[in-house]
Amino acid sequence: MTFAALLTQEQVEKVHDASLEILEEVGLKVRFEPARELFKAHGCRVEEERVKFPRAVVEKYRRLVPSSFTFHARDPKFDKTIPQDSPVIVTASSAPDIIDPVTGRERRAESADIARIAHLINELPGYDIFSISTLAEDAPQDQFTVSRLYPSLKYCLKPLRVTTTNMKDTMSVMNMAYMVAGGEAAYKEHPFLTHHYCPIVSPLTMDHLSTENVMFFAQQGLPVYPTIVPNAGLTSPMSMAGTLAQGNAEFLAGLMLMQMTKEGTPTIYATLGTVADMRSGAYTSGAIECGMLHMAYAQMARFYNVPAGGYVGLTNSKVNDAQAGYETGMSGIAGLLGGMDMFNIGGLIDALKTFDFAKAVIDDEMALMMKRMKRGISFNEDDLAVNLIKEIGPGGSFITVKHTISRMKTEAVMTKMADRDARTIWEKKGALDIQSRAMNRVKEIMSKNTAPLIPPDVDAKIREAYPGLVEGMLEPIP
């Protein structure tokens, strides 16, 4: 596939140049002292909290970044490497709220919800990575993140993406991972958690805790990557070009942090760029401009030869209506055809605030469509079928030929959610919209293959090590 490009090659280079100018002349405010020391030790100019990055330093370190990034899974058959396995589909994460699957009402999300979601994502074929979709309101004090991780480990074998708060929280998470893996060494052989942070607050500020975490994981040689989040009109210029320039400078700053910590640390050019709706200041994760920015950032990623990904196609809608469908679909395809490798796209509504089970199922079908498109058009002699066309001739039918029968399940996505019935049949089946059909599928999935994926003896040890830990048990949806 040749990717669509919104920028010319000259414009890509102009963005790069503008970023170098910004990094050299403005630099970043860096709040975490060890990071400032790290930058200083590697040739940057440090004045109080401000760090300025000479061009030559940026040009040196940006060339050290590897061209691929691997998400490891507890079951290695689910390992995914980008760009090779792209598009890699990830749930969008950390929503505080959830649409209750029984009442249909919005409420705070809890750890029991995460058990259900983890199982759903484990079972849905379109998803490659489970980035823990919600927070857990019922988390005991000092168990903020393990309360999210534990139900995820219990019901999902796909790669997990997780974020943590402070280093204490991080160590608590890592200890649980080590226990599940059978020890620290075993875990490090196949680190099934990928850590994610937003260490850079736009404009141009490197935070304390997230920066510390990124440095820690890079040092340890464990998978971690940062996302940049400029919001045009609020935290970056109200112009896509300006938001590209600033965002790219922020990406390069994160890249340098990682490469200076440990050369050759893999990363992703990960983005959540938006253009604010200045009529209300709304965060427009569903807007087409969000899709456009992601296409352009993906082009910058190709310039640096690093995989591209991000939060794209995340609807502002509060319900699973046509807006939710087109916002996810339009920017999802824009990102795909623009060359993104990884998509934090599934399961959330209301601008990343709320998880919805039906949305996750619908997004799974969109994910399969995106993968079909990326697979492209097969083109051997048998595909071209000139002899078959000759044989059938004008006015003939292809319906019963072997060529058709042998290909009918592979040429097209065998959709499960899309309604393609005649209206009369659709009415006989209850005249359901896709939201209702998706909820039926959620209930069905929730009642199958529900055995916990942590062995009982390991589970017992975990529960002993974390007194008061949430149950994280999967319950079917009545």
Add this chain to the structure above:
Amino acid sequence: MTFAALLTQEQVEKVHDASLEILEEVGLKVRFEPARELFKAHGCRVEEERVKFPRAVVEKYRRLVPSSFTFHARDPKFDKTIPQDSPVIVTASSAPDIIDPVTGRERRAESADIARIAHLINELPGYDIFSISTLAEDAPQDQFTVSRLYPSLKYCLKPLRVTTTNMKDTMSVMNMAYMVAGGEAAYKEHPFLTHHYCPIVSPLTMDHLSTENVMFFAQQGLPVYPTIVPNAGLTSPMSMAGTLAQGNAEFLAGLMLMQMTKEGTPTIYATLGTVADMRSGAYTSGAIECGMLHMAYAQMARFYNVPAGGYVGLTNSKVNDAQAGYETGMSGIAGLLGGMDMFNIGGLIDALKTFDFAKAVIDDEMALMMKRMKRGISFNEDDLAVNLIKEIGPGGSFITVKHTISRMKTEAVMTKMADRDARTIWEKKGALDIQSRAMNRVKEIMSKNTAPLIPPDVDAKIREAYPGLVEGMLEPIP
């Protein structure tokens, strides 16, 4: 913008070669005798109804096709030329049914519906061309098409796309157009109807009446173009490559018909390719494979240097749900980034069978998003905003600067339908989904600027010339 491409240049040439082989060795069954004579007179081999096209003949005539196509409007400010003005957004057309805007129930469409739809399309900024959306069940005998055209002329000044049945029907339509224009000569100076047919029935059969119409309009120098409609697994091979090869042969046959009728006749590489869902034989206009085929055909169109367009993103859903949104959105963006110029995309649900007012309004907003994407990223010094980024510095805000305020309404689409409110505000406003908001907008538009656009004296003459003609009056929606 650099377009996304699913085919390599070598594959494009292979499709072209395969088409030449098909045209030369299989040819088409041509049912309309004057067309067979025309082909014979221009170097084709004719055996009974079969016409075979030597390579040299195809290569000669395919080079005569102009590189642009103009849709004229009654008000020339609405004229559109592709590819220059692309993306040009057209309603999808000729649905037999409609969702009644008052009862919400599906029923046969009538001429009064067309008056409302014509007015809606005239008022919605995303639409460029009104291809008459529905049939008219109440059409008097012998007024099959004028019953659709009359309400369209009465309420829409944008270019109209129309199809006709036999030549008697065609002449009836043309006479009405001449009367509105102030005579045949005046009409021909600015022919505000564009005629459309599907003269080729896949596989490889050229029909009688449509072929006659295409030849008539080409002869007259009036705007006309055909669409090819291969359906993989039923009327073409169950492979995208084979469907490309056969469809491309069919396109070239239509092209030759037009160029042999009159050299230099403009046309469009217009397509409605699908891959059948062989589980039920369903017509999958909403499937991602439909979007992929359109991208590939657009690539073929670039090879021939002719504008590309077609029926893309037409949902199979029966209602305006998330499926309707993502099916239109995903294939719409795929077509746009694949280089299509014209999109027959708006207003229909249920695989082109049913018009829905809310869908037309939602598609209008998607159209504006597609146009925004095509406009791309502006890239002058002021856009790049490096000085502004320096000035604001780390931790600053862009919210109140002049750069932001002067651009906030142009950088992003000022959406009208998308909900971007906080949940509490959305609930206060009635917790409406986009279907409900769109119907409110329909009702609002239906009550404004409702004066007929045919002057009373002309109208009187038309009604005299067409006894029993439908009223075609616009009624508000209660």
